[in-house]
Every structure is written in C-alpha cells, then in structure tokens.
Amino acid sequence: MFSGNVLVTGGTFIQSGVSDKMAAFDLLYNATAYSALHNSGERFDPPRCHPNTRVAVLDRIMIWAEGHENGEEAQIIWMFGPVGTGKSAIAQTIAERCLAAGLLLAAFFFSRSDATRNHPGSLVATLAYQIRTHIVGFEDLIESYISQDPLIFTKSFETQLLALIIKPLQTMSASGGLQDIDKASPQLIIIDGLDECRDSDAQSNIIAVISRALQNHKIRLKILIASRPEQSISFAFNSLNHTNLTTRLPLDNTYLPQRDIRILLEDKFNRIKATHPMKAYIPASWPTPQTIDNLVERSSGQFIYVSTLVNFISSIRHRPTDRLEIALGLHPPRRQLPFVELDALYAQILSSVEDIEATLKILSYVILSPFHYQNYVSCIENFFDLPDGEVYLTLSELEGVVIKISPSGSHGYYYDCISVQHASFTEFIFDALRSKEFFINSTESHTSFAIQCLRNLTKSGCAVTAFRDSFNSLNYYLSKANPTPDLRSAIYDLSLESIIKRRGGADKQFSSVFVPGFLSNIESLGFKDANELCSKHRMWIEHQKNGDERQGCPMMMRRISGTTLEICRHLLGDMTLKK
Secondary structure (H helix, E strand, C coil), X not given: CCCCEEEEECCEEEEECCCCHHHHHHHHHHHCCHHHCCCCHHHCCCCCCCCCCCHHHXXXXXXXXXXXXXXXXXXXXXXXXXXCCCHHHHHHHHHHHHHHCCCEEEEEECCCCCCCCCCHHHHHHHHHHHHCCCCCCHHHHHHHHHHHCCCHHHCCHHHHHHHHHHHHHHHHHHHCCCCCCCCXXXXXXXXXXXXXXXXXXXXXXXXXXXXXXXXXXXCXXXXXXXXXXXXXXXXXXXXXXXXCCEEEEECCHHHCHHHHHHHHHHHHHHHHHHHCCCHHHCCCCCCCHHHHHHHHHHHCCCHHHHHHHHHHHCCCXXXXXXXXXXXXXXXXXXXXXXXXXXXXXXXXXXXXXXXXXXXXXHHHXXXXXXXXXXXXXXXXXXXXXXXXXXXXXXXXCCECCCEEEECXXXXXXXXXXXXXCCHHHHHHHCCHXXXXXXXXXXXXXXXXXXXXXXXXXXXXXXXXXXXHHHHHHHHHHHCCCCCCHHHHHHHHHCCHHHHHHHHCCCCHHHHHHXXXXXXXXXXXXXXXXXXXXXXXXXXXXXXXHCCCCCCCCCCCCCCCCHHHHHHHHHHHCCCCCCC
C-alpha cells in the first residue's frame, strides 16, 4: 500500500524515504560532479597523449585492463610521477580507449580549483551515475538504496561506496544479473589526480576504503589511481605492500619520456610552421636541432613544460621565432611571461608548504652546493645544526613533486640524497619576476652559506661532516657573496689556528689552497677595511712561520706555502713578511 518506510503513531501516518523513482535519480544527479567525467563538456579539450608518445605506458595499462596479464594480477594500479609528467593525459587517453573497447565503468578526475571535484563528497555518486549507464539493472538497485536512505550522500565515503557500488554489484552477481563479473567488461574505474583532493586525510581514506572493499568483497573491479607521490598517498599505498592487491607504475625514465618529448616538440613546431599566420616568415630550418636538444634537456621529462612552451610560442599575435627566443632567455619578455601556467603550478605547490622560509633555505643549499655529497640528509642537518629528521619534515610536502629523495639502501634515511627533479623549477625559483614571494636570491644565499661555513669552522664540537663541508666550500661561497656586516664579523672571528687543530696539522690543502683562497676572497669582496680583516690572520701566519709556540701549537705553519705569503704581501702591502 505504501512505498518507502512508514511509521504509524496513533492516527498519524509518517512516511519516510523517497517514493518516486525520479526523486531518487534527482538525488543521485544532484550529488554528481559532472565536471569530473572524462568526457565532460567543462573539461573541453582535456590533456591527452600525443600520437606515438607514451606508447609503453599506455600498452602496459591496456594489457592489465584487458586482462591479458599472466598469473594473479593486481586490482589496483597506482600510476604516479612528479608534477607535469603527463599523468592526467595518460588517464584521459586510457579512459577514451577503454570506453571504445567497452572496458570503462566510470572515471573521476579530481581538480583542486573546482569546488565540485576537489573533495571526496561527490566521488561515489559520480562513479555510480556512470556505472548505471553501463550495467543493465544497476540503476534499479541504487535507486532502491537511495529511496531507503535519502541522506546517503551526507554519509561517509565508505558507507556510500558499500551502499551504492559494492552491494549492488554483489547483489547482481549473486542473482546472475551480472554475468562473469570476474572476466567480462566493463570493470575499470579511473580516479585521476587524487593529490588534487584538498584533504590529505581524505586522500588516504579513499585508498584505504577502496582497498578494504576489494579485499572483503568478491567483486572483480580494476582501479587505476593516478597522482603525485605526495606523503599521505605514498603512506597509504605503503601500508598495502603486504598484499597482492596493488601494483605501482612510476612515470620515470624507464618509459623514455625524453624520447616522447622530442617527438612532441618536433610535431608541434612543424604544426606551427604549417598553420601560423606568420608562417611565411618562419625559416624552414627553424628551430635548429641544437635548440630541440636544449628544450628536451630543459623539460626534465615534464610534458607540462612542453605544452606551456608551445602555447606561448604559437600565439597568433606574435612571431613564433621571437617568442622562442624569449622562452630561451635570449631576449627579455615585453609583457607576457612564457611559462605563466607552469609558474602558477609551482607557486601553488610552494604555497601549501608549512614552513616556506626553512624550505627555501634547504632547497637553495641543495641547488647551490658545489659538491654532490653535501646533499645527503645527514650533511644538510649537520651543516645547519638541525635536529635529526628535520630535513625530511621540512621537505616532505615536496617529495616526489619537485624534489627527489634517493634512498641510500641499507644505510637508512640519514644518508639519502636530495635533488631537484626539474630544471624548470630551478629556473623558476631563481627568477624574481616569475617566482615573486618564493624567489631565492642566489647571492644572498651564498652569503648566508659562507657565514654558516665560518661559524662551523670556528665552533667547537662541530659535526665532522659540517666541518668538512664548510672547509671545502667556504671559498666557493665567499667568491659569490656580498660584503655584508654579518659576513665581515664572521670572517674576523675565524680562527685559522682552530682549523689546523681540527685537521691535525697544516697540510698542503690548507696552506696552498684554503688560506690563499680565503685571503684572496677577502680582497675581492670589496670590504673597505680589507687590510684590517687580514691583519689578524697575517699576524698569526707570521708568528707560526717564525716558530712562535702559542697555545700548544708549535710550528704548525712550517709548511705554509710561498704563495700564501705572497698573497699576504699583496693584500696588506707589508714587505716585512719574509718567506
């Protein structure tokens, strides 16, 4: 008699639930983020793989989606890579291919800038909306669930997933309405840009809930998840390492991205030469092979670098040849900057960092340090006298996005090495016009590092690696520093005697390399009182050369080179200093 749930109290009938099938559909429709669909009109001309590129990656995923892999296969593939490596283009291309092949159940493309798809609230509804169009009878089941619980879309992600996807599929499988669910198509769900979901806890929860549902319920779905390897997502997948449920697909050099980028660049430049309004003025040999090589190297495997570059060069209101020279830095830009889209992406990444000052200091040290071994985590923490683990905590939000922390193997995180993954990020961070509040002034950084070196060399109890790195790199930083009051004070306070004590004597590197370079840099820095700065060190050199025994350091400077003494004469004009 009544549809829905009815409660009778005295002479009053209270009806709950949704009695109208159309009302249930309306609830589903209203909860759906239609801009998250792979073929949404709001995602007009979405990024997709250029012909003859990303072939190996696409083939790998399609073989898995088609079920052609031998042996027990994973139900979840996590495809991950740093910013701009073409994850969304691959996901879009796979969605289109699988739809054409009858393999695609549903897709959801997260976007941080779209309020309808930057959270998990619309994920299940959007997936369920698509599944109902691919599996006959599925729609009736989910509408029944919605009718029984009209508030289902206000409940947790797990509750929605079980009620609107897992249980309906189980019901159909048990009744025979879903034939050969383990083998038949479609069965692929694509979730792209999980890192674009604003809540990191929600990112982890999505992975945990989906994996738990697949483990606990015998539904043979395949899930392709694409994202940057951000901390919360990496931790969530790491917790699944003990299962055979997932496999990883890193977009690294294994898949030859530079080869694909070369193909993409050559095709795009050929198109510009064939279609641009100024094509008659473009030389047939433009751009040169050397220019293509340069651009491939600068891309560092970033497809977003190429797309941003091509969009800038192909502007119909400008000469492509001029725009390319601007992009290469051969001519200054007049108005529009060549990498606006890429710059906005880097700025967005850095704006999410909790301690940006500490982050930029460590990044600048990693980029500017003259020796590769200085970029070990332990060396950085010792150099700046940071607590153990501080580097990891500071850079964790950038790991896998713009920086790479290379594991040392059995030695532990302390000996992992940090590097910046993209040349374009380095160019961005050192260009004040592009990076704005995130700009790193290299001269100021060199000055700061020189001061830190001087303090480390003077400080008692300085860590071994901090002393070594400070000794080896001080003159490099001084040669690129500014003559600030703090630097002058640190130079004046430096004790050559304490350095010799720490090194166990005045060896050739100290007397023939370090001291001459140190004194020469004092002169080059342009301090007004360079003579006064050198006077202290000159007098100490004189005393040691003459065999003056002071503070238990007898004759430590017997091996001081003639070169050093000549430099002292030149700097101080003191002809009494004898060899």
